Amino acid sequence: MAKKFGSVIRHKRNRGEELGATQAIKSKIKVLEELRSLIPPLRDEEYLQLLDNVRKEGVREPILLWECGEDYVIVDGHNRYRCVEELGREEVRWHVKVGDFGNIEDVRAWMIDNQLGRRNLTDLQRAVLIEEKYDLIKQGRGGDRRTKTNGQNLPIENNERQNAYQVIAKETGRSERTVKNDIAVARGLKVLPEEEREQILKGEKKAKKGDLAKLGRGQAPATKVVKAEAKPGAKVTAGVWLIESEGRREMVRVRAGKVERWGRSGKVSLEEFSQGVSFLEKVDLRKV
Template structure:
């Protein structure tokens, strides 16, 4: 086993896996018996493959290889990590915006470090052939990600805001990207723009932010769709088939989001379960949701029964 260095800053650019995603990755690696793709390294420091490397620590018998890349600076490494992660298909809008902002920030510092030589060379060739100005870094990143230059510039403030929040409250970044926290873009952008002496006040606003609840009504269309889905009785050892993993993650995230939202509400309203009038409000708010879940459960039970008869 080669002992690779873990750089916290490099690792923090990579969106975290959920527990289920990590478990599935581990099962896939054990099934293959080796890592199919090499770990990317720079001067014996891990650049890409942190989750796979963590699994290797648990299973040293697994064969793996490394691929060193000739980066010239930390900023170049950070820019590469962000660009590589932006090629993933399963990024949330928050993760994508964060990575675009970090890539833009890193590439700007890389160009400053090099004296902007790369841009100057590219500018000369483009101007001589097409008589056009060279594409700005934010414009290129925007084009690569089907976005706009202004969005990339705002993303830089946004990404810095996420980092500042994580410094003020360690673990914020992971919780945010696991969708346990729901903070509007403008608050994180404001935090990223703020002077150091202003950051604590803005972060206090972020901590106290409560998203407006969406009205939930029983949805007949959803119930009809559920009627079409056949489902057997599920036990705790059920192994979700590979082709349905994406569907499972969507359902799991929906349930987790609902539960976390209620936990925040209870934390902010400690008498919600004890104060008589607040209990009435809670019951009134929950009634349509509980009726919907009851209807859905009955549909699933009936569907499961029909499946057993035809099996």
């Protein structure tokens, strides 16, 4: 009897230590915007339904975390965690699980593949994830190479890096042509203001994939261009412009006195960029 009682005490002590460790982890949870942005946004009614479910039943699936230094970064469960925060951490039942990820690239690759496996993605949401996966593969990571032991994505070989379209087409069951168009659509979405982009991804606002693809390829959507050709010395206001430079036309975005070019890293001042460049027409993104 004494032996059995002793084992019960040890069990309670171990259980207490486990709960203490879990509480310590929960107190160090962090949301990284660059990871949260990989999660397709919920419509208002979808979030309210999830909130009601969490209120009644708690969080069924553990929130997956990545141990990063002293923080525990959310990998899967951003919307569930948002519900927990809104309802009160101590008011609902919720659990966490720490995954084995080597670095943030491994986390991004896992998240993208996990989201692409969802059945309820819209075409535009899938396009955004495919473009993210394409960028990872071009950097040398992101193929579906998760090991059975730790879920980490291994580096991609050079030949696979060069054939990123083929890799994605094979893994997603889409044609290379469709993959290329998805990437153009996603890049077109990036042109739009954040609020408008989110409305489109939620399905609250319509947008033609063809027009988005043209934006992503640096082309002006037909019949969507407003404002006459900028006169020499005219002020170039913030927005998206169709420009001509060295006989080539492309789209650029102007904001805060800086110019951003699609597919090219870094920004340059408007004054420096304007040398030898003709700003032809401004694109009205509200009509895209």
